[in-house]
Amino acid sequence: MARVKHEILLLLCLLCGHIYAQNNLDISPEAFQILVTQVENLSKLVEHQNGVINELQDKFKFQENLNNELMDRLDQQERIIEDLSYKLVEHDKHRSSNSIPTGPKTTSNNSASRQKDVKHLRQGIIRKRQNPSTTVAFFATITKAAEDNLGIHQNLIFEDVLTNIGNGYSNHHGVFTVPVSGIYLLTSSVLSRHGQEYWAEMVVNGSPIARLNGYGTDGRHATGTQTAIVFLNKGDDVAIQNYINVDSFWGDKYSSFGGVLLQEYEDNSPPAVIG
Template sequence: MTRFIQELVVILCLLCELILARNNFDVSPEAFQILATEVEKLSKLVEHQNGVINELQDKFKYQEIVNSELKDRLNQQERIIEELSAKLEKQYQQNKTQNSISTGPKTASKNSSSQYSSDQFKDAKHVRQGITRKRQSLSTTVAFFATITQRFEANLGIHQNLIFEDVLTNIGNGYNNHHGVFIVPVSGIYLLTSSLLSRPGEEYFAELVINGTPIARLNGRGVNGRHGTGTQTAIVFLNKGDDVAIQNYNQVDNFWGEKYSSFGGVLLQEYEANSVPSVVG
């Protein structure tokens, strides 16, 4: 049972006692109204928490879809390489047969062509075997997820890391909850996600940064005394040793904790360092 639900139960019990007490004692309407207002606020906070949980579940479902698509693309590339390899092998065998029955000056040319086809076939075979070995060896799993449990992070300076100190998942030991930094343990394609809640009636600006460079921003603004939520998801290639963090973007900002604000990531596909091509647009 979460802290909010526990508080809600306590308030409801007190409310019931007040209702019973009003039959025998004179309880001011103002005090009764204040208690009823607090119960309503706690109920809305619980509803908001359920909404945040649903958002995270949707994000992880999307992550599974992306992972499946990447696997399908890799399988398609393997099939293309196998087809090309088979064609090269067939051409090599044809050239070898022709060379065995031919004579004269053309022999040297055919031998050269045969040697070229043979080299192409060997290169394609090595590429295919390399991809297969890489896929078989990819048993590495990297995933982390952490939240802010204290009531709020207050008065953060510009470019200061948010510290998500409550670590729920840290497979690969890449996340440091003392500095709020994820140090990439293996190179590959990662899905990164963050959700931040503002203090009531306040606005914040934050950034998802890699090696100190911002790649995406978050914004949340609470109105009428309510909280505001900002979320961000990114799919990026990271090299081993890169550092990732969520930083404050304004001079002084405040962020609400109590597990409403979170930071996480997961390795979708491992690659060798600097082996993924740049984005083509």
């Protein structure tokens, strides 16, 4: 960022030197001040862009850490299964050595059956880890200059789709329809029009789960962001909506909406909440 500012200031100095070097040209203090203001605004815009990039990098790093944590939990479950398998075998051996034979021996058969079941369970866990059954991810931005005068509870349309794995996002309605049940990471960043305030919310089936706000003061823009990690059922609808007032939003790729499947579940039963 410092390098960009330095290059901008250097460009300003060269431009001013070129102007004053021309004997047949003159520049008024007012015009020079306008030029300086424009360069300062450009520097602020570059600084804002760098901030957005850093924020996205932090989100992706958070997602990567979460995926690593899930992998660690799978490893822990596998170790627990191995330990239980060993204990079951030892328990059956102990019962077999201490029991009085009064009929057909079935203990060894039960032990072999249990070992077989545990082996199949372990193989299933390994296959699920190595070959994820489903990949879902989407990311879209608003490319036009502005979304103007949106009504209350009206969807923001992020029409420029960069990623849509699983084909769950519709850029005609601004809605992500969940293709498979599971834990999802959802994120949105929305920029206000200069000198204006907006209120928006992330909704699932019309009910808000998180809200965004941006208030551009002194003629400037302001960004509101949200990230949510939630369990979603297959068929749920997710969107970013305006609410409270009839508001306007800034596009030009500053406003975005995205999500990714972290863990798939075969049914519509969410995992237990601990805490």
